[in-house]
Amino acid sequence: MKSENVIVEKNQGQALVTEHKEGNKKKLYIESYGCQMNLNDSEIVASILAEQGFNTTTKIENADLVLVNTCSIRDKAEQTVRKRLQKYNAVKRINPTMKVGVLGCMAERLKEKFLEEEKIVDLVVGPDAYRDLPNLLKEIDAGRDAVNVILSKDETYGDVSPVRLNSNGVSAFVSITRGCDNMCTFCVVPFTRGRERSRDPQSIIKEIQELADKNFKEITLLGQNVDSFLWYGGGLKKDFKKASDIAKATAIDFAQLLDMCANQFPKMRFRFSTSNPQDMSLDVIHVMAKHKNICKYIHLPVQSGSTKVLKNMNRQHTREEYMQLIDNILEIIPECAFSQDMITGFCGETEEDHQDTLSLMEYVKYDYGFMFAYSERPGTPAAKKMPDDIPEEIKKRRLAEIIQLQRSHSLYRTQAFIGKTMEVLIEGESKKSNLHWKGRNTQNTMVIFPKEHYKIGDFVNVKVDDCTSATLLGNAVGYSDNN
Template sequence: MAVPARNQQAKIIPSVAESDTYLSKEDYFGEGRKVKFVTYGCQMNINDMETVRSILFANGYVETDDERMADIVLLMTCSIREGAEGKVWRMLKRLRRKGAKRQTIGVLGCMAERVRHRLLTDENAVDIVAGPDSYRDLPRLLAVTRTGHSAINVQLSLEETYADVSPVRVDSAAKSAFVSIMRGCDNMCTYCIVPFTRGRERSRPLRSIVEEVKRLSDQGCKQVVLLGQNVNSYRDTSEISYASSGVDNVGLSPGFKTVYRPKKGGLSFLTLLERVSNVDPEMRIRFTSPHPKDFPIQVLELIKDRVNICNQIHLPAQSGSNAVLETMGRGYTRESYLALVHQIRQLIPDVSLTSDFIAGFCGESENDHKETLDLIRHVKYSFCYVFPYSMREQSKRSSTAVSGRADGGTKVVVENCEVDGCDESRQLRPGDYVAVEIKEANSQTLIGRALRRTTLQEFANERFRIGRLADVL
């Protein structure tokens, strides 16, 4: 077996066509080579690695949890913030220092798309670089490394790439599963690198999503999380019969706008959510990560009416300042965002709202920061993810001078004490009935996670077991 020469000047094989002259399909077979899978970042990366498992297992590779026994180490990476990339670079440095066993090292995902040249040439750190849309090509890329070369494929697709691949989940008995429904993003927020690392929005055919959810239900799965970089902008135009028709033309949230031409035709997130929630009335449905602009009244009414669609909505605000929101290119104002919050709570009184915020964005003043804190206090979220701004090359703001609360490398944080009293309305009180997901069960004790207030009539009185819903008083 040829050994990749990372310590020499590596030849990069950029396309299938160039490698066909000396590789056969038999060379793509793994012959039992052991792979260690390491995942960094978001839920989408977890789901992507499940897709990678499926592709490699079908080609004769096997998984090992022992890094020392691995022939191959594949890292699924994240580029959303500098800190996420730092973890990967430290891991690569550690892998290169090991002198015992020569391993093939691959970087997959967003970092592969963003810093591919540094990975293969400047740092000479890896043998394989594979972008988010090239995982089907991994058997070939791995075959190339066995000839003593490095290999790369970072081509982005304009269509959904993995609709027919059944992910191999780490825990096949798990009661919760991720289901990818769309990839990429067209929003072009000025702080975000996702459109450059994940590409344009493309949605998976609705039929294949429903089929996967049915399989999960048959396997005993009790919760499905629908995934996408902009999950609620989903629109399936794969079928000619409705690709250009107006069968499902729900609009944007009132007071919101987009930087691109509004999408028309096809089947929207509303239809997808309706059909998925019909598969199994006892299967909980969640989705992430949405954009506030894509919450028309019809979607909110469906969430209200369907018991198995969780009353939890992630509503990323990013800032409470109109000036900063304009600079970010978010397509809404503080006032339109608050109007949406009011509409949601009017329709779904027990809803749990969560959000994302960026502190220290370019040009943010102390007053802008105070407006963000005021928004957090006003909305009373159940939970917020708050991060200091991290400059990303290629994003629109990367070409301008940085001026804001993060000047001089100072990290800006929002202290817990600044937002006391969040979501007081959702604090559970004695006498409330609560839907609980059971995590542990024995003859004397049930341990679970509270999901939301409920009524005893909503769920059947069945034997308690892990993964089931139960009403507790």
């Protein structure tokens, strides 16, 4: 089973490394916390700063500029970043010319605190203001604090080619939307990342082409809510109703974008994340079914199995609608795999609500999930209007029950693959053995098998002989026809 650290990716807090650019004399140390969008944003920042004479370094002591890209989703993430900032400031005493900056979601939320009260940073930059970094750095050089956390209606960084950080050279993330309109009561994203807007499809295709030219084999289309992708010439999704008739008639939605990508790059494998049940149209599922190179896996957060709790969370679907969506998807793609996000212990959640969550999990039997106890986020509608009234020990028990059930479902799902042969894209060496490769099948399950003569980036057919609850074990039986 994938535990909670997967949602925040294996690169949490690692110093990000890019290719060395000749002639760049300044050193940038950049760490990312939080979602995959944040890692993708760090790649955009590295690209903008490479033009300003910065190369990345993994040694914080050598850095001229230290940036931490932050997350506000859970309290734990914020506490981690605070500890890191204390560490940076200890280094700053040794290297007083070093500048420290906070990027991303926490920047937007805690700008005054960081700059004025605690005086622990020189620079605060929100998710839509990365283009302003060159000007902000000039402000710091002139001895002034620099801050820009203005949220944009149209910034998508569509024309910035991200510098791929810590890349395995095989799979990459391409951001297609920014922001979110859903206003779930527990979530800070609409306040820290702004309203939803989509990126020009041509700039997306161009970025995928650049990755294809560099031999990347798998792309994940990324957004806070990819299913509601809507390009009508630029602007906020909520303003679509004001668009001209011609803009409406020629608009491109997510199903069309996915179809475009799969058609144009038949040898590239495609995934997408994150989906939202209320925006998931069956058009998208039909496109997935039509193309072999779109992976048969959907991350479909539900958050709770109780309609009452879903209503309190302002999720725009009921328990029954979610179950119906799962049924409809499986009718079109019987082999589709699902993963979940689950929050337990949300305001007012009763034992009956908790049982509803467990029974929904039994109904779907997710392949894996990301499970959390609710932690109140300042500034959200829930924090303002709903008491966080579930005692910590009850949250912990419910979370343990959810995790335990998910473990059994994960094992049930991996056991179903035993004896089957499946296509796997080799991503790298197995963590536990340098004699084995690891890669994922179309359902996003990790597969481990002996290296033999195969190499990273190959598509290989692997026959599965054994499994754990998180991993399939097998042997390659030859190349797949996708090479």
